[in-house]
Structures are given as structure tokens and as C-alpha cells.
Amino acid sequence: MPAFLATSIVAYVLYLILTLFTGRVGLWSAGELISGAVLSLIAGAIAYRVSFEKERAGEKSSMRLLNPLRLIYFLLYLIGPFFIAMAKANLDVAYRVITGRIRPGIVRISPGLKTDFGITLLANSITLTPGTLSVDVDEDTRDLYVHWINVKDPEPSCAEVCGNFADWARRIAE
């Protein structure tokens, strides 16, 4: 039940953002408010099993992601260290397009994250940074296989491939 409500509320907030400035009840028209409520209840009923996975042995409840402190950390991470790393990597990669100097390879890193959401966040961050692309994940140990455009070391540590992303993922998701 709390999972269903949380999913519906998130869907409703998103709907309200999309329909800003449509009418006179606050910023919205009455029709939008009502149809948005109905639609987000339907969306919550369909999607709550996906957005909040069932608790498994040894894992904390995924409701902890609703903690506003984690959301603030996430936004800080997105604007600060992540964007800077992405800009730097883009310039490096742009240089490689022009010169054509590459040393590709697939390496294995073990970030040591304990939750599925953490490893998803880290894998998405790695993929969004140019020069590294997460190809596969080892489900048991949560190790990532990363295609790296400029292999400096065949058995690198996590920090060499993705900087301090793993620490941030741990702070946000665990």
C-alpha cells in the first residue's frame, strides 16, 4: 500500500508539472487536476511493483529512496561532480575523435555496492560519461564489465575508471 501511494504521488506531481499554466484553479484547470488524479492512480496500480521492488533477505527496504536528503544528494551530484566529470570526458573524447588515438578494451571493476539501485545509478553514470560504457553486470558479485576507450591498466581499480562516482552512488542509494 505505501508503495502504491508513493508511486501515484510521484506520477501526479509529474503530471502537474507537465500541465502547469493551463487554467484558473491555482495554476491548473479543474479538469486537468481531476483527470491527472485518476490517471496517476491507474499508473500507480500498474507500476508500483516495478518502482519499489519487494524486500529481499539482507536488503533494506527500497522506500528509503524517498528520503529527501537522498534526493538533495542526488541533485548535488548531478549538477556538481557528475557534470564536471562529463564535461572533462567529453573534451578528452572530442580530442580522440580528431586524432583517432584509441586503446579499447573491456575491463572488470568491483565497486562493492550492495543494492540494485546503487549499481543501476553507477552503471548509468558510467555509461553517460564518454569513454566508458557498461556492457554487462555480474548479478552475484555486482561487478561491472566496462568497455573503456583508453585502457591504461588491464585490471584497474574502480576509481581509475569512474572517479568518485562509486562513493556518491553509495551515499545516495545505501
Add this chain to the structure above:
Amino acid sequence: MNILIYILFGIGLAFNGLGSFALIRFPDVYTRLHWATKCTTFGSIFTTAAVIVYGFARGGAAYHTLAIHSIVALIALLITNPTGAHAIARATYRSGVKPKFAVVDKLEEKS
């Protein structure tokens, strides 16, 4: 304000252009994916930012709506783009395409 918008568009188009150029420059699907997905994401962040700045600077309900919708589109882009790139890379590897000129391939040692 117009100058800021032109600068944002310029940066975005430069990265998008480099991304398309890299498609014909690199040897295999993995290296191409790097540019095809990520340089274009980075470029699209800037072009979308230009639209957002334009919407807020122009003012009025319709243009504010444009800016807010662009923000939502940007968030959706940032979530779906790496997921799609990962899905393509994983499917490629599972269907037996090995990276060319690779100096190391840990995934092959595993299977």
C-alpha cells in the same frame, strides 16, 4: 540574452557534429556507441538548455510551458539514453560480436 542562447546552441551543435563525424571514423560498434550516444547527449543538453533559456527569457504562460516541458524532456533524455546504450552494448556482446582491436577483454574470460 540572445548571445547566451547562440553560445549554448553553438556548443551543442559542435558536440552533436563531432558525434556524427565519429560514426564514420571508428572501427566497431562499441567505439561508435561511445560517440553516437554520449556526445549527442552532451550536445542535446546544451541545445535543450538554449530552449529553456529562450522560454524563460521570452516570458508568458505559453513560453514558460515550453521551458518546463523542455526540462522534463531533458530529465527523460538523461535517464533513457544510458539505458538504451547499455542495452545495445549488452545485446551486441551476447549475440557474439567481439570488440575489434581490444587490448583486454575480461568478459570473454568469464564465459
